[in-house]
Amino acid sequence: MITGASSGIGAAAARLFAAEGAAVVLMARREDRLKQLADDIEAGGGRALAAPGDVACAEDVRQVVARAEETFGRLDVAFNNAGWGTAGTPLHETEDAEFDKVMAVNVGGLWNCLRHQLPAMLRAGTGAVVNTASTAGVVATGAGAPYVAAKHAVIGLTKAAAAEYGERGIRVNSLVVGTTRTELIEGAVKQHPELETAFVERQIQKRMAHPDEVAHAALWLAGPHSSFVTGTAMAVDGGL
């Protein structure tokens, strides 16, 4: 189950995981994009299910987890990647509604996913969860304050779940993602053009990541080669 699969990092992960043989369940709100991606994956011989929904809605998430189990027999890997945030607006000028939305998607969405995925993984007898955090989850990078708070919470929830489920065969890790060229960043740069340089300059490699570079890290954390890794926040940030 991959959330935020309709674009950027999630779509790249969906293609990669499917190419590695996983049956992928694609969740996001834009149904047309999910259907197109699922069709592409199936045309290439993979297995994919477009399962539209809003991660901030617990009932949507419950239904997607149920569809994953019904369609493919079990849920054993989740890439909880859906997220949204803004940058460039000072805290005191940020609308309350933006704070609520950022928390609802990034934190509430992850909460909903964990609440429904973990029981499914207990039923499956195995599980690997990868949650998309951000460098903003470790340091205040210049992203908006709600996003910084939300991504810190993603890392906290990851650690809590890892500690509780480690003995039951479920691993939970997060990815500390640096600036990656996706619609999220393009939107922020459109609003605040000065961010383009700022985003690149702070990284040792002086460039943004390609979504595939993040997807490969997610694949490693989701797969068997990271079997002794849990509770970690793994940096894929071009060096800070």
Ligand code: NDP
């Ligand atoms: P995109 O905007 O390309 O992708 C975001 C994805 O999240 C889309 O598929 C979007 O789909 C989905 N999404 C957003 N809100 C919801 C919702 N309420 N319910 C379901 N799906 C939702 O950006 P990225 O690929 O960059 O973002 C992926 C993750 O990476 C996010 O968590 C982001 O915070 C994180 N990240 C990105 C960085 C970057 O530089 N790009 C850096 C650090 C972290 P739809 O609109 O169809 O619902």
